[in-house]
Amino acid sequence: MTSLDYAQMFRLDDRHAVVVGCGGIGAEIAAGLAAQGARVTCLDKDPATAEAARGRLPDGQARGHTAYPVDVLDESALDVLADQLGDVDVLVLTAAVNVRKQLLDYSGEEFDRVVGLNLRGTFNAVRAFGSGMARRGSGSIITLTSIRALVVEPGQGVYAATKAGVMQLVRTLAAELGPQGVRVNAVAPGVVETPLTRQIRDDEAWGRAYAEKSALGRWARPEEMVGAVCWLASDAASFVTGSQVMVDGGWTAIDGRFTPPTG
Template sequence: MTHEPKSSAPYAVDYTKMFDLTGQRAVVVGAGSGIGRESAIALAAGGAEVICADRNLIAAKDTASRGPGMSAYELDATSSVDVEGAVAEIGAVDTLVVTAATNVRKRILDYSSEEFERVIALNLRAQFDLFRGFGRGMAERGKGSIIGFSSMRATLVEPGQSVYATTKGGLVQLLRTIAAELGPQGVRANAIAPGAVDTALTVPIRSNKEWDEAYATKGALDRWAHPSELAGAVVFLASPAASFITGSQLCVDGGWTAVDGRYTPPMG
């Protein structure tokens, strides 16, 4: 069977609605805090119905209370059974955003097998389950946007980031493969790569004055990002404005990867 390419004929575009998400249904995994919370609020503000999924149901409910069109859903993304149940219960979605991640900052020779498995389980295996689960429905309906969160560590590394960087680099390739495989069915898949963002995951860095200042000054903008500054990229990739963007990694890192700042942090 030969592959018939879709027509690229011009069509009318209403530029006033390029970022309008009215009628869309989105699920944000990791919506209980940080980037996930801001992403959920921003998608809802754009007009989407948003399911705020998180392992911490209280936190998910708190996020859902911050705007119209949002609901909370308890989900342990590291459980394949939980993910399968969520896919069946939540049903069809137009956008999937996954921000949940963890890190263990240790040098390779000090890493334990248990720590390795724990980081891989959330940062890569859970993402695979979520992308596959919700992506199947998108492919069947002929449309959808999958948005994962990689990191500047997918490109640049430092001591103590071996497993985390590995998962983030792998995540980019996973999303690119999804883009290649599901693109003909109308599904887009992209990664957002943050730089230094003030979240719960970076508390150990921010609590060390030297480390905190080093990260602030290594980017081009000379500061840390607030989680809300990542939400615009999420809305963009979910919106009609990004209709021809897939298989890409969008850097939202304050210029870190452009200027290639480097700092060797304390390992404890």
Template sequence: MDYSSLFRLDGKTAVVLGGGSGIGRESARALAAHGAKVVCADYNQVTARETAELIGPAASAVQLDVLDSDALAKAAASLGQIDIVVLTAAVNVRKRLLDYTRAEFDRVIALNLTATFEVVRAFGGAMVERGSGSIIAFSSIRAVTVEPGQGAYAATKAGMVQLLRTAAAEFGPAGVRVNAIAPGVVETPLTQQIKNSPEWYQAYADKNALGRWAKPQELAGAVVYLASEAASYVTGAVLSVDGGWTAVDGRFDPPAS
């Protein structure tokens, strides 16, 4: 075993869905830095191109709507051999359940859960036939811990975990690995509403063991790990990258003696 190349991705091609910004952009950059060719896919073609330009010749950009099953199937068929799929696209409508509309609920379900199902099917089929591949999707700490106003989002993220575990069980005999990453609070466009409230922002920072929010680039290492041979025996797993959020139950500051 050449441990010096354990995390290298030379000769691999990755598709990052949601690669136009936030965690997706940093994931694409990290994968390329470790030798992969990266397809930056996003609903927003402009931001996808911006990510590809940041990376350079090893990257390309495509406009892709993960809610369009036909477009996903065409992309999976036309992009050539895909070794790594990273799904970061998500939406959250922060409302208490009694204030939710059915349309809002359906919107969250569609992007966070139905799209995961479609992505796994669209790209997983060729991987199973070939006998190799790594699928990585972003769940959340909300899959295991909730708060008022996060009900629909939490339900989708928990559902995503079980969907991915099922894919891991079904694809594993063919050599395809399927895993989830569960971030805590990360400074992305999805959390802008919280960042706009200093009190809310600080309350979230104080909740985890490290006492701060994550930057998107701090999730990229987990993506590279799960994509690489370093994780060759890891499948059906949920990797928490949450600053200790789910390990800590409240805070205690002892009085000075």
């Protein structure tokens, strides 16, 4: 007989989930994890953003949902908070930044800022919370990468390099933490309607071109990233590690932006 309870395998009851980066997609992920029964801690550099995400969660006081400000580039603050929060079963990392410029126009400061948050921030957060998971012998770590981990366009070079780098960290962490029972995976969104993509969607031709690139012919909504994250967090994905789940509407599956005649 199977050891999985098929009726409950997607549930996260009695688990503590930490979401790092709670604006936009992160806020939806926090809400989704809570809806599956998890006790959620919302972390963000901006205290108001963390608290706003926590405020959306059902039965916040009764369920013990919490919110804290923290900068993932502050290693000591992360370590203190990780000790304060105690056992963490699920860690979701969404914090990232992009500077859209061609590479030859990039400044050193801009390069360091993008690489610092996207790569070093991921490293810092995993080190702070992953060690406890390894000691306990269980846990699920989920990072958000991007279609840019696989495909690029002008102006996305440094961001794309960091997202590809995060995926290599995911694979290495899966190999290193797997023997301790910790799974590490990534979710790669396509183009999503968030405040960060407003510049693109405000340009009618640019926004339409992005929509038409996917097989579904539209942009994603932030809540459409939640299902993949909750699955990876749950027992339903108990044998999934080192993987990158594409939630891109078929963007990376399609060759080119032209449909040739087939008749």
